[in-house]
Amino acid sequence: MTLERSQLILGYCFTPSVFASDEELETYYQLVAKPFLTVAFRFPDVHFTVFFTGPLLHWLQSRHSEYVAVLSEMLKRKQLEVLGGGFFAPLLPLIPSGDRLGQIEELTTVVRKLFGKRPRGLWLTKGVWDPVLVSTIAASGLEFTFLEEREFERLGLPADTAHLPRLTEFQGRLLTIIPFHSRLSAEVATGQLDSFKAWCRQPATSSAGLKGLFQCLEHPEDGRQFSGDLGAFEAFLEAVRSENLAVETVTPTALLKRPMNLERSYFTGTTYEELTSRLGLPAPSRASLQSWKQFLADDPSANSLYNKMVYVNLLVSSLRGDKYKKKSAYEDLWKAQTASGFLGMPGRGDLHAERKKAFGALLNAEVLLRDQNTFTEVLSSQDFDLDGMKEFLFQGQNFNVYVDPVGGQVFEWDHLGRPWNYVGVSGGSGQLQQVFVDRLFRTGAPEADASTFASREYKLVDYNRDRKSFQLLAVDQLEGETGQQPLRLRKTFQFSRDKVEVEYELELLGGPSWEGWFSSELHLTYPEPDLVTCREPQEAGVTSRVVLHDSAQKSLHTWSWSWPARLTSLDGALLPRWWLILHPGEVWKCRVSLELSEAE
Numbered sequence: 001m002t003l004e005r006s007q008l009i010l011g012y013c014f015t016p017s018v019f020a021s022d023e024e025l026e027t028y029y030q031l032v033a034k035p036f037l038t039v040a041f042r043f044p045d046v047h048f049t050v051f052f053t054g055p056l057l058h059w060l061q062s063r064h065s066e067y068v069a070v071l072s073e074m075l076k077r078k079q080l081e082v083l084g085g086g087f088f089a090p091l092l093p094l095i096p097s098g099d100r101l102g103q104i105e106e107l108t109t110v111v112r113k114l115f116g117k118r119p120r121g122l123w124l125t126k127g128v129w130d131p132v133l134v135s136t137i138a139a140s141g142l143e144f145t146f147l148e149e150r151e152f153e154r155l156g157l158p159a160d161t162a163h164l165p166r167l168t169e170f171q172g173r174l175l176t177i178i179p180f181h182s183r184l185s186a187e188v189a190t191g192q193l194d195s196f197k198a199w200c201r202q203p204a205t206s207s208a209g210l211k212g213l214f215q216c217l218e219h220p221e222d223g224r225q226f227s228g229d230l231g232a233f234e235a236f237l238e239a240v241r242s243e244n245l246a247v248e249t250v251t252p253t254a255l256l257k258r259p260m261n262l263e264r265s266y267f268t269g270t271t272y273e274e275l276t277s278r279l280g281l282p283a284p285s286r287a288s289l290q291s292w293k294q295f296l297a298d299d300p301s302a303n304s305l306y307n308k309m310v311y312v313n314l315l316v317s318s319l320r321g322d323k324y325k326k327k328s329a330y331e332d333l334w335k336a337q338t339a340s341g342f343l344g345m346p347g348r349g350d351l352h353a354e355r356k357k358a359f360g361a362l363l364n365a366e367v368l369l370r371d372q373n374t375f376t377e378v379l380s381s382q383d384f385d386l387d388g389m390k391e392f393l394f395q396g397q398n399f400n401v402y403v404d405p406v407g408g409q410v411f412e413w414d415h416l417g418r419p420w421n422y423v424g425v426s427g428g429s430g431q432l433q434q435v436f437v438d439r440l441f442r443t444g445a446p447e448a449d450a451s452t453f454a455s456r457e458y459k460l461v462d463y464n465r466d467r468k469s470f471q472l473l474a475v476d477q478l479e480g481e482t483g484q485q486p487l488r489l490r491k492t493f494q495f496s497r498d499k500v501e502v503e504y505e506l507e508l509l510g511g512p513s514w515e516g517w518f519s520s521e522l523h524l525t526y527p528e529p530d531l532v533t534c535r536e537p538q539e540a541g542v543t544s545r546v547v548l549h550d551s552a553q554k555s556l557h558t559w560s561w562s563w564p565a566r567l568t569s570l571d572g573a574l575l576p577r578w579w580l581i582l583h584p585g586e587v588w589k590c591r592v593s594l595e596l597s598e599a600e
Helices: 022-041 054-063 065-076 097-115 133-139 149-153 182-189 194-200 220-226 232-242 252-257 272-278 292-298 300-317 323-336 339-343 351-368
Strands: 006-014 048-052 080-082 121-123 144-148 166-170 173-180 210-217 247-249 378-382 391-395 399-404 409-415 435-442 459-464 469-480 483-496 499-508 514-523 532-534 542-550 555-570 573-582 587-598
Touching (some): 022 054, 022 065, 054 097, 065 080, 097 323, 182 194, 182 210, 182 232, 272 292, 300 323, 300 409, 339 351, 378 469, 499 573
Antiparallel strands (some): 391 399, 469 483, 542 555
16 A cells, blocks of 8 residues: 555544433533534545434434534535444444344435445444454444554564454454544643644655544543533644644545455454453453453452343343334343443543443333233342352242342342332442341441351252242351351242232251341342431330331332341341340241332
8 A cells, every 4th residue: 555645534433421411411512512513514625433322313304404414514525434333322342232233224214314334344432453353333224433543563563554444353254443542532622733733744654654533532521622611622723724734634445445455364352451441441461362241240349230130131032922012121131231230431520320231221211121011020040240140039929039049148129110229230339238148246246247148159948939939048157156066047029919928937057056136138229328227216216117208119018027136227238137146956037028019
């Protein structure tokens, strides 16, 4: 490839949250999308490559059709190219292959209808790459995508070809990969143009004659470069124009139309180190050797969302007969697959909000699939959290409860009428807060768990689908005054329309009598913790019944115990403790009940 002038691809990706309200999108439009186009339109000799999420394009069409009209005019004069991609900006390698194809084709359809032309290239959210994507992207009729230059540098290519587009292949499918420079892109966004100008002055050789600059604009504050006193965007375009004799801006399609003999290379998947770098986070040790998907292992909350997404995908894809219901369910499922639900938006601290909205969308999809006229409550068992062991699920009219045999704990409790998970992922803290967490505390160490029941795997000893109940059992060594002694703990779960009951049986199997406390901890996550009130406060810290009023969800949670407990409430957790004396061979029993009802 012989270059008379250096080639410059200028890319701008408009990716506000897919859960943004009309008001939030209007703010984004006024501060980011509109000022970008206002300035770009005044530079007809500068070419741009843009990406818009599907929800944003729909919103622009309905609220600011004049914006779409200007984009169309720029397309007609070949100043602009619109890219395709995932409709809801997902991490494409993270989601099932059918959803990948569906999201890409959905956005392709919207772009074609709005602008009369199919996109030819694809933008990868967060630049996350996996070789398996070649098949999906090529099957979608798209011809190229973009990867950071460091992905090219890892190939160890000769200097004179290191920064040129290359072909890659997977199972006979071909795709063109175009490099872009992330560091230089970040400098340009903040008005630092020294490195850019230095590049412009280099000879237009094949080793340095192509630069791709891409900026992802996620928040209103990202628009500061387009307007106001900073004016970094306009200053940059003036610099590009002043280098017209040495630099030529091009769209990717125009570049690839030129005669090129593209060589083939095989790009490895994105590393965990690269992903954390793009998110502005410190890289864990050995991250350079790990797959980007390692973040699921390091973030239990993200992993819980992923597991739920996989499960709901199976439900939606298996629906037969009602194509309208299936289409609506897919829309909620795809919306929940947005990258911001798993990773947040860098530097903004809004991961909690994005994640709970994503989880809510999955619950909406699940509810949509139910036939309310024929639905019956059911107890089932399968591996819901993808850990190689079967968990238990009770599906009720108003709520779902998931129980893990590890710890015998509830790891997900979904309120379906007003979609919310009271346990686990909705907290966004990275640490799962579960329900029915069993702990024992001996008199000499009231703060240290004297057992490991909370992390021990329980054995299933009884399972009755008709009665909607099952029984778990574990034996653990209990720390006593004279050392370890065996304790058997049996938990029986019983479900009904609006109630969950857990009956405990504790039996000391040997050794001297044991004195201390037993606790079944209840860790809950509320949409608005400040709006949760206790309807029946306990007297002197001892109670057999507590009613929590969740005003945000307009629901009542009635917790009751067959034995009065000393209760502590802390940050959404209920921590009941029962004083007991266990004698070998005797069984201590207690029943814990939860009833869910609508608030008046």
